[in-house]
Amino acid sequence: MDYKFIDGGVTAPQGFTAQGVCASIKPSNTTKRDLALIYCNTLCNSAAVFTKNLVKSDAITVTQEHLENGKAQAVIVNSGNANTCNADGYEKAQQMCALTARALSVNEEDIIVASTGVIGQMLPIEPVIKGIEMMKGNLTKEGGTNAAEAIMTTDTVKKEMAMEVTLDGKKVTIGVIAKGSGMIHINMGTMLSFVTTDAAVSSQMLKEALLEAVEDSYNMVSVDGDTSTNDTLAILASGKAGNKEITEKNEDYKIFVSALSELFKVIAKKLAADGEGATKLLICNVSGAKTKTDAKGIAKSIIGSSLVKAAMFGADANCGRILCAIGYSGMNVDVKKADVSYKSAKGEIEVCKDGLGIQFSEEIAKEILLEKEIEILVNLKDGNGQAEAYGCDLTYDYVKINGDYRT
């Protein structure tokens, strides 16, 4: 597959405009953008996948209903309030769609709605009314970046990406925005991500493509082991690129899935690197496992260990933490075969061989672990199973941010 990353995000594909404004969803917020609107000038095929948490935002319920016909034309998203576990949550999510539909002169059922922020506090609707009014005549290509900003919560950098890929001889563009930060764990672990494309793809194939593409990307991210209540990954396909519509799992479908997967992997790393309080991106690469499932389980167990995460924060090359997390992963593994190395831009150092701690230079290990991006390499020498998981270190700031999250 040939592909090219290009500037931009959800407005890169043909047909899409967007905007993000400060609507003061939280009254105390008077500067940060907190309401985003993504719009396509034509009705799109659409699909979405959601959190597996039994506690769900009502926004998800409403979006699920609206996507039953596989069609959507706009996405309205607020940050600052999750609209979850509220008595009037369903009604508010419907209202958000109705207000958006009226402003854009589209059907209410063609609106995707999502929320992120504090759980269990009523969502005020006045700021939403005001915010939609502000964005109404102001949806532009440039507004895509504002939308990426508006969905951020404790994120410190916005996540937007775009890519060009060729399908059926036509240049097709895919754009993504996402937010992450905390309450992130591996079961559709993105919090929120919206994808736009001008490729022609049926709703059914969009859904299948999302499910395949998240497997090695979004579903391999963990910040803190807490699966959010609001995770939503939605895609809209305008079809304006003019390729033959993908309606089955043919070659074009495979290229499309690969393109999504590549995009999502880059975003997954951005989500992990910008995890709440994080100072380091951790990439755990497990090879030589008996199966791919074992490799994934082990990589997730390591990346999810509080002790591994705290050791990485302290640049402490403690191989015991890694071996311990392999041992309790619940996977089928012969720990006596495990080799473990740490790697960064400064070099690579082996700290464990055949399941045993070995002598190594603490000085060199420290130098390697003081970098911002650390690879934890585990070779189990017991098969061809391979997987990569993405996480971050556990820091004072994670505790600080979440010790008083609501204020």
Place this chain on the structure above:
Amino acid sequence: MDYKFIDGGVTAPQGFTAQGVCASIKPSNTTKRDLALIYCNTLCNSAAVFTKNLVKSDAITVTQEHLENGKAQAVIVNSGNANTCNADGYEKAQQMCALTARALSVNEEDIIVASTGVIGQMLPIEPVIKGIEMMKGNLTKEGGTNAAEAIMTTDTVKKEMAMEVTLDGKKVTIGVIAKGSGMIHINMGTMLSFVTTDAAVSSQMLKEALLEAVEDSYNMVSVDGDTSTNDTLAILASGKAGNKEITEKNEDYKIFVSALSELFKVIAKKLAADGEGATKLLICNVSGAKTKTDAKGIAKSIIGSSLVKAAMFGADANCGRILCAIGYSGMNVDVKKADVSYKSAKGEIEVCKDGLGIQFSEEIAKEILLEKEIEILVNLKDGNGQAEAYGCDLTYDYVKINGDYRT
């Protein structure tokens, strides 16, 4: 069951003496006791349960071999080094037993050995030789407290308890010491605990009793979700109390299990309260679940959530964190029925009713959550399943301790 907590620990029961000394297992440690010896003047029935982590200390392998005949007479334990993932770990564990056996003139096969501390670093044997020599002629009733101190790692307080209970008309005494702090999670989650008793109980019934007693106590503790490689819970029964030996699951057996369970629950709370960096003990009580298994799974999910733990550190009455953890527990639960309250010595406050966030006084909630012992009460109103789990808050100090654990 009538029982009475009494002063003392492992030397409270008849026949047992102990000692703990500073053997400088870590050369940098010149003051903290780090080698413990527990001895009985008669051969005991004995049993033990161990970590379910696939990565295991060689001390566990040796102890398992020695307990095949269900007999033991002494326990040798070091802190400061886990003797895990070392090429010579098995040999060193055997050496510890041989040295202890020679000093006490007992059989090598009747020694239980355990280690706790850093993984993957060779255990120096010279300090062990020196330490055993120091303790040899100095095993006393008073030495029990020193043994409790010697098994501590990052623990800030020693854990020892003793209890009197009547079996077959005879007064029977049970003593326990334990260490906890970090790398603690719910699958035989004690790190190390040694139990002595003068009750007469067969080895088989001791094993069954341990397995039953840990279910609602040690196995319901989580500090950080990491299951240790060295967890060992061992019991020695001298039979000196003169009761008819328990050889089947009769009334006496039930009393014995209840006594162990009560003791372990108290110690479990101490382990949780003294978790690495902890400032608060969290007790999560789940009632009204469909089954006991569901109640346990939900209580563990809540107590294990980094977000719940960080919110408790910050005394933030965030009900969303609790509901979220219920939702991803993987248990069979109707979240729309969940009521959630926080309770402490200052009072009780409901923050969630029927799965929805409700209005409450932030001021009162703050006052309640600033206490050192917090109960998180979840009523699912959906059955009779009930369970309690024990944990602690996530603090800056947890990150600090584990950011540089090995130095």
